[in-house]
Amino acid sequence: MEDPNQIEVPPSFTALFASPSGHRLLQPMPVVRERYELCEDLAQMLTEQASSVMFKSGRTEREVLQQMQLALTGPESVVEPAEAAWVVRRLAELLAWEAPPAD
Template identity: 70%
Template sequence: MDDNQIEVPPSFAALFTSPSGHRLTEPMATVRTRYELCEDMAQMLAEQAATALFKSGGSEREVLAKMEQALGAEGAVLEPREARWVVTRLAEILGWEPPADPSAGG
């Protein structure tokens, strides 16, 4: 029995789900650990993102794009799909428009 109380949201679990959507590609303990890291990262970056928006005078989308680029850079702790989830979560925390989905072709 898994006694860990952390609930992994479906949006994050989907990052580790087989293309058929029926099974995880990693053990649940790994998914949970990665989720905790990504959620913590999004929470920590909220203030930094708001400050970056204020200082840059740019758009929320530009700030999120730069953060995603940095989070998913080669040698970074996060995989690109996790970086995408973090900036989407960051936008949610800040009440910003979520970043455009690159797979949507637009």
């Protein structure tokens, strides 16, 4: 059966749901795609906020990204810690900031 969904999930996100060997997904692709859409939307929505925080507070890019990471890993977060790290790396990419090191 061919998947009618046109959204391509990048390998960097798919890796979050892959077995340690990386050869198979641990979740069905529709679940991975749904989580990707949520995380991509979050990164897109946070671009303006991150820029504003940096401008108003005088914090560095790294400090702003660390603050975003803390917020995304809080107890009421809608994303898992690995997804939060991906969102922050994607946010850095969208803002053309230096990405934090991968865990």
